[in-house]
Amino acid sequence: MNAKGSFLNTERSKLNAKLDWADFFTILQIAEAGSLAGAARAIGQSRPTLMRRLNSIERRLGARVFERFRLGYTPTDAGQGLLDAALKIQALARDAERDVSDRDRHLAGRVVLTTTDTLFAGLLASELIGFRERFPKIVLDVQVSNDLQDLINREADVAVRPTNGPPESLLGRKLGVIRQAAFAATSFERRPDTPLVGPSETLSYLPLHTATRNIGLGVCSIRANSILSLYHLIRVGAGVGILPTYLGDNDPLLARRTAPLPELDTDLWLLTHPDLRNTARVRAVLDWFANSATLRSRLK
Numbered sequence: 673m674n675a676k677g678s679f680l681n682t683e684r685s686k687l688n689a690k691l692d693w694a695d696f697f698t699i700l701q702i703a704e705a706g707s708l709a710g711a712a713r714a715i716g717q718s719r720p721t722l723m724r725r726l727n728s729i730e731r732r733l734g735a736r737v738f739e740r741f742r743l744g745y746t747p748t749d750a751g752q753g754l755l756d757a758a759l760k761i762q763a764l765a766r767d768a769e770r771d772v773s774d775r776d777r778h779l780a781g782r783v784v785l786t787t788t789d790t791l792f793a794g795l796l797a798s799e800l801i802g803f804r805e806r807f808p809k810i811v812l813d814v815q816v817s818n819d820l821q822d823l824i825n826r827e828a829d830v831a832v833r834p835t836n837g838p839p840e841s842l843l844g845r846k847l848g849v850i851r852q853a854a855f856a857a858t859s860f861e862r863r864p865d866t867p868l869v870g871p872s873e874t875l876s877y878l879p880l881h882t883a884t885r886n887i888g889l890g891v892c893s894i895r896a897n898s899i900l901s902l903y904h905l906i907r908v909g910a911g912v913g914i915l916p917t918y919l920g921d922n923d924p925l926l927a928r929r930t931a932p933l934p935e936l937d938t939d940l941w942l943l944t945h946p947d948l949r950n951t952a953r954v955r956a957v958l959d960w961f962a963n964s965a966t967l968r969s970r971l972k
Contacts, residue, residue: 691729696758698725699737699747703755706744780809781953786828789816790899791940794919796832799967803960810953830957831943844943845962848971851937852880854887854930855920857909867893867911869902883914883933918970940971 698711702722705711712719730737737751747755787796792814800812815828831842838844870884871877872895884892894910896902899919906913907925914933920926942961948954961967 691732691754693761695725695729696754696761698722698729699751699754700758700762702726702738702745703747703751703758708745777952778809779807779952779956782811782813783830783953783957784813784815784828785830785832785957786815786817787832788818788834790903790916790919791832791834792816793900794903794916794922795967795970796961799961799964803957806960807953807956810956812957826945826947829944829948829951829954831941832961833941833943834938835941836939838941838943841946842943843946843949844941845958847940847942847961848968849937850940850971851917851932852883852914853917853920853928853932854889854912855906855915855926856912856929857907857925858927859925860909860912865890867891869894869896869905869911869913871895871902872897879936880914883936887912887914887930887933922970 701711701715702708705714708719708722708726712722715722726737733750735750736748737754738745739748785796800814803810803812817828832847834850866889868884868887868889868891870892871880874897875881889912892911894905896905899915902913903915903919905911906915906920907923912929914936915926917928917932920928942958944954944958
């Protein structure tokens with residue numbers, strides 16, 4: 673064998689001799705139980721399985737870890753060194769678990785809040801001022817998105833979404849009902865050929881397309897692919913269009929031109945992942961929105 677091959681085999685042997693946490697855990701369990709049978713019972717495995725693991729560890733190390741006596745197993749000098757290391761690893765793991773648990777109990781840290789651009793601009797942004805004052809150590813990271821997958825995949829912690837069918841895999845609380853009506857600028861004069869502003873074909877919201885056609889006015893002279901864009905067009909006097917009432921009713925430059933359109937009613941949900949239900953900072957966000965009298969009044 674050449675020098676290169678000898679070197680590679682030596683390095684491979686070193687790599688194979690390395691122990692992982694499962695190996696240290698095996699050593700710890702045998703030492704604490706004092707026997708293979710006792711350790712096997714403690715961790716719910718068979719004695720032959722534990723014997724194979726111990727033999728594998730000793731084979732990779734090239735050293736005996738335990739002396740086998742009739743009354744039980746006693747660590748060798750090498751085994752005691754490994755046991756001391758295992759105890760340190762266990763202590764570090766427990767400290768880490770306590771640290772994570774403490775963080776979950778404290779009203780501090782980052783919470784990712786996801787919602788739509790329209791809901792954030794028209795309904796939620798003003799709620800965050802009071803939240804910041806009440807919970808100064810919680811950092812809210814707002815992510816504007818229309819995709820519920822970000823919550824299911826744990827890319828966000830809390831979602832505020834319009835939906836009549838929230839996923840069953842999420843925990844939720846209904847905040848109210850989003851209602852919509854036709855609005856125009858207060859200075860806009862209605863005439864026989866009153867122009868409409870409406871959704872473009874790329875805005876995948878079929879009920880809105882249908883409702884816009886059915887409100888009995890003229891044709892759409894301008895279209896846009898987002899509700900916020902429609903909102904800005906309507907308030908500058910481009911025409912009549914349909915908006916959520918939480919946007920239109922709270923803008924002094926806008927006035928309703930129809931009653932709310934029941935076919936556009938949509939539930940508003942506050943959602944989170946079940947794994948986060950007991951995290952204090954997430955619970956603080958959920959309770960803040962759920963208990964907001966201002967938010968509820970704007971959804972009437």
